[in-house]
Amino acid sequence: MTKSPFRHLRLRDAGTLLGLLLIGGVFAVLTPVFLTAPNLLNILQQSSINACIALGMTLVIISGGIDLSVGPVAALSAVVGAALMVGGAPIAVAVLAALGVGMLCGLMNGVLITLGGLQPFIVTLGGLSLYRALALIFTGGTPIFGLPDGFRALTNGTLLGVPNPVVVVAVLALLAWVVLNKTPLGEYLMAVGGNAEAARISGVPVTLTKLAAYMISGALAAVAALILLGRLGAAEPTMGNLWELDAIAAAAIGGASLMGGRGSIIGTLVGCIILGALRNGLTLMNVQAFYQLLATGIIIIVAMLIDRATAGKEGH
Amino acid sequence: MTKSPFRHLRLRDAGTLLGLLLIGGVFAVLTPVFLTAPNLLNILQQSSINACIALGMTLVIISGGIDLSVGPVAALSAVVGAALMVGGAPIAVAVLAALGVGMLCGLMNGVLITLGGLQPFIVTLGGLSLYRALALIFTGGTPIFGLPDGFRALTNGTLLGVPNPVVVVAVLALLAWVVLNKTPLGEYLMAVGGNAEAARISGVPVTLTKLAAYMISGALAAVAALILLGRLGAAEPTMGNLWELDAIAAAAIGGASLMGGRGSIIGTLVGCIILGALRNGLTLMNVQAFYQLLATGIIIIVAMLIDRATAGKEGH
């Protein structure tokens, strides 16, 4: 029995990992603090929000779509959840409401894309304005402060020394990995992204599959929002600015094809850590903002070139 | 001889026009100033920069790619051109240099995409950081003032009462239309975006075609930068923020498919005017900031739905 699909996965992900090791190696040499345990935990913690968003983005991208609206969806979930908590609702209710808002936004994106027959890029571009506007209107533009300590404790605690957000995102990543690789939904996502027409004729529930992808993306945006909510202790309607670009970059660095049909959870996670490590290392080296921007641009492209060079060996 | 390709084009564009008429109609009823000649010219003038960018974007999208880096490319061209002018170089030299910078950036994008085999989205996402960083480093972050009046007169003049930028963009649009519909390059662009494999097998110079698309996009970004340079009298390294989204939205509203192979110059122009009219009308009505954002999101989606409803009749 050949193991080729597995080898395939491993080789792609190995390329991404190689990129991470290279970047990590350079920083380790340049600044001694980089490789210390607290700093590595720090990088993981800082990458956790992007990772949360990027998990959903990866599923959406695999299904052949894209979700530009994640940031504003996060903001809308955050302000609704926070308003409920501040208004005295039990934490569980507020959390569920935030998740509900995220999934509702995802549902709306998904419905416009599937039943409306619109292009995902343009639907979620519209959503980018729409959901942000709703968050601003809901709050009148001012942040909501005064979240209960019980809620904040959830995100600021640690489990065996690992910050809770990292634990939560690790669990979600495991779930996403299982969904993608071990469930019918995962197969459907790859089939729909790989060849929607063939999938439809084969009886794949194309509409439901896409709806699921966007709803998962919305829900994960809400989770990211809740994590950040706990960390900040405040819900801002401007939360989530530019999150979509970071998440897409992470997924792409991790080997997802924006044409759909291909992507890897492990690759995406490594992609997130690459971006986080980059930011961390550049700050530690006290690189000026303009040069940080320069380095970000270069590293994204170089990471892709490394990935590409590794993938090339598979004969793609 | 049947004219089906023309009918095809006209029907799509008619859908977009219908969207424009609807939006225009609503504003005309709500604010009397909207339909006056000076205001309509005003809308055209304000749409001209987005139109210039969107022309290049349309060609890139038709070729199956995307160019997220247009804004920073414009900024880099602008600051180089402005620095030369302020440094005393002849206007023509500065203009050519700006165009050269734009084309060079486009070439770099194109080379990474074709020879590097990377995804356009991610290459130009990297470019988005990279070129912006270069513009910021080049200027130290400060705008360049003091452009010669001779240069500014070029963009602030009028021809038969029509502002020069509008004239320039109209000429460029005509050129783009000819390129797309009448020249080998236009066919190659459609072929590469419609079916890259078939194009390659038929001997279409796929690499050169894509390079051309990105270089044209870069050059048009430079033109847009020059127009704005003349109008504002200053070259800012932060110029062109979010231009890519406006241009993509215009192209998509105009019927371009982000999967490649389809798009229309006329549609894109109408799309630009829709977005320009929207902004103009909302300002005239003094709509509060949050609701402007809301309206923008809703209109983008509604315009796409109208377009889609019209296109649906073609059986696509």
Next chain:
Amino acid sequence: QDLTPLNSDAEPDRMDWSELEARFGPMPETPAGTKVGGVSKTLTNEYWRSLGEGYANVAKAEGLEFVYQAAQSEGDQLGQLSIAENLITQGFAVLLFSPQTDANLIPAVEKAEAAGVPILNVNDAVIPSAKNYVGNVQKGNGVNVAQWFIDNRPDGGKVAVIEGQPGVYAAGQRTAGFTETITAAGNFEVVASVPADWSRELAFNAAATILQQHPDLIGFYANNDGMALGVVEAVKAAGKAEQVAVFGTDGISDAYAAIRAGDLTGTVDSFPVLTGEVALEVALRLLAGQDLPRVVATPQALVTADNVETFATSDMAALRAALLAQ
């Protein structure tokens, strides 16, 4: 220990920067080589670069080790948070934060507190839990401009506001200060108040459209100088430079040039270099154990053609003198 959430514009426990020396004496000695750091919004805006210059001036004078970092772009909230967190572990004696939003640096503030690193909130967005804040009164920017119109255009008339990014604290406060003050005067009407997202191009377009609709407009107030300079071009293109007064906010060097050239009517300068100097001085005083009020207000002045030369100095001592003389 429990602090009320800070509102920098309304906090009663405050003082003006000019009283620092009088009330708390000369600058205390700081051990040479002490590490201080600043985290600011972005370097793409001259305002924040100038603030850093102010920090650097003091750091150099006192012989401190100094690090100044900023997010990659305006609005990069998480990026700025990462930077702030990464600095906390580096052994700084004090950190000066200028956050992107009111909330985005809260975790860093808490982390710093846990690590025993004092934090000073400098300008713009206000961290509600900040123990100390140095900066100007955002609302005051708008009030200053409105006051100019009330004083110089006694007949009243139509005015318009070009706002910054929707939802940003400074934009909201500046607009509110202007609109509330000028409306209270009775004979002015704010006919338009629209967002241009800090963009010169969008400000140009919005101003052109507004002038189209209200040819008798007498003035614009823009939430920052970049947008004001865009408005100036639109006003000139409409041939209404005589009729329409244009004001910005921040006092960047280009605004000064435009005021000298007679293009821009005025700006509310909040003297970023001086603010930076004052901020680091306050930080060092706090380090030395001085018990300063929670808010130290930094200077701000309406700059017009009348007084532009007074304020257009890079000699901070002279500037301090000029401001103190006001």
Next chain:
Amino acid sequence: MHMARLTLTGITKSYGPVQVLHGVDLTVAKGEVHGLLGENGAGKSTMLNILSGVIRADGGSIAVDGAPVTIASPQGARAAGIAMIHQELQQVPELTVAQNMYLGRPLRRLGGLIVDRGTQEARARAVLAQLDPGIDPAAPVGRLRVAQRQIVEIGKALLGNARIIAMDEPTSSLTPTEFERLVQVIAALTAQGVSVIYVSHKMDEVFRLCQRATVLRDGRRVGQVDIADVSPPQVIEMMVGRELAQASHRSFATGQVMMRVQGLTRGRHVQDAGFTLHRGEVLGVAGLVGSGRTELMRLIAGVDRAEAGTVEIAGRVVPQGVRARISAGLGLVPEERKREGIIRHRPVAVNMALPSMRLFSRLGITRAAHLNRTAETVMGDMQLRPLAVRRAIGTFSGGNQQKAIIGRWIAARAQILLFDEPTRGIDVGAKAEIYALIERLASEGHGIIVVSSELPEVIRLSDRVLVMREGRIAATLPGPEITEANIARHAIPATRP
């Protein structure tokens, strides 16, 4: 024979560790039609793709008219006088027929700046007139039916005055009439000294057209034959390495109605179609290209929505929609394998399991081991070569891809199978296997519909034949009446438009 027009010597090619051509020689004389034969995956397309510059050989040499040439690109091949008709349609749907025919080498005017569409269309029309005058050179190619698109591909190869034309299954979706026109065109070409390399799985065509043939097996040259000296079974034996038994029609039809279709209508394409299908029956559907056979299958399978009419299975009307029809036991093997059939990057096993993921999952988790085991059983049964069910389906030859798609419905335990051109592009060996499979399915009580443009196939398989004409069912022929003449009589409209 004179000097060879084309000589390929010792051509080798590997994909990663897999060598697919082992030093293959091929010699084609001037004015000859030379067959290139072999089972699916034997390496025929690979040879022709090397010849036409689409892929590079790892080793070997090519000579045209005795002079060695290096062919590094499609343009290079064209410059050497070589044109090719590809096995898969290689067209840009958005461009017109003429634009597609001149793709990569447009005619120009105004100093080369502008595409001379007028002349392109005139010349395209002239070439197409020999094959199918009904094709409008100014229409977007995406609007044409598969058969017409294939004719456009043939026309494209005829345009450039090539000395060598390689045809990789040019007739896979053509009707006999269209094949006859192609025969005449090829005769005219060879009379002018043009050489043709002809790849086909249809033995009758090969024996009609070719003078000689080279036979490949597993990437090696088995031999070259003079067609006049051999019989089809001999050639087939060379291809597959064993003798294939010829079988005749066997019926397993019962009187029990499985499916009743009534009044099915969609625009002009299908009008008021009605028939019944019985348990164990194989129902053939014949008709000219464009007569609406594919559309009828899509309506029954729920892929397209019917404007009127019902599909009744086991006495119950099944609502519209693919999923509803699949649950009722229907399965469609579509006509365009690449576009409608396969998910290229996914393994064969997954492609097979798509409609039946429910069977392969428990508590929402995929039972991967069970899936792979089933796939190996099902695909092993169907002689998938190589039997690597975890390899991406895109790396298999067309015939083997088709097997996986048929296996899809076997795994899903569909009761009624709709085959739309099931053996298009499939070699004789596999074809016999598929016929046997269809018979086995019928014997097990499945109901089967086979749409085919190959009349021998329809006749060989069917218990009854529906003949379609211009969107309507023109006739239903019971067993004894199934003859080529009868089918043709009902299929051809009284007056052609």
